[in-house]
Amino acid sequence: KHRSRTVLISAESNAPKMKVGKASMKKGRTATVRLTCPKDEETGPCRGILRLKPKSKIGASGKGRFSIRAGRSKAVRVKLGSAVEAGRPWPATVRLRASDRLGNTDRSTRRILVRP
Numbered sequence: 001k002h003r004s005r006t007v008l009i010s011a012e013s014n015a016p017k018m019k020v021g022k023a024s025m026k027k028g029r030t031a032t033v034r035l036t037c038p039k040d041e042e043t044g045p046c047r048g049i050l051r052l053k054p055k056s057k058i059g060a061s062g063k064g065r066f067s068i069r070a071g072r073s074k075a076v077r078v079k080l081g082s083a084v085e086a087g088r089p090w091p092a093t094v095r096l097r098a099s100d101r102l103g104n105t106d107r108s109t110r111r112i113l114v115r116p
Contacts, residue, residue, distance in 0.1 A: 014104060015098070015106035016041045016044070016100050016106055017038055017108075018036065018037065018038075018098045020035060021073065023052075023092070023114040024114065024115050025114055025116045029062070029082065030078070030080070031052060031080060031084075032077055034074070035074055035075075035076055035096075036068070036073040037069065037098075039070060042070070043101045044068075044070030044101070045067050046068045046069075046070070046099075047066065047100075048066060048097045048099055049064070049065055049066075049097050050066060050076050050096055051094070052092050052093075053092060053095070054090055054091070055091040055111075056090075056091075060081025062078045062079050063078060064078040088116065089114060089115045091114075093109060094110045096108045096109075
């Protein structure tokens with residue numbers, strides 16, 4: 001069976017510019033990264049994949065999916081491949097691929113510090 005898909009027709013071609021906030025480490029192999037979808041995103045929600053990769057060989061990288069309404073923030077959970085050394089902050093790179101309902105896509109990379 002084929003599912004019918006709603007297709008939106010609009011002249012808006014701006015991809016969502018996501019804001020990356022604070023990152024923290026939870027128990028074991030889970031980290032959270034705070035993301036914000038811009039208020040001016042007319043064809044929200046902002047959806048996508050976040051990849052978190054430690055700068056050094058502290059632990060394995062991981063990824064998490066997100067869907068955030070326009071103008072809202074959300075803590076995205078990222079399950080890492082292996083446990084990370086607890087007790088001290090570690091630098092990481094965040095790679096985002098975000099898109100809206102029209103398919104306008106933006107890729108961005110940010111460096112952050114993940115705190116315990």
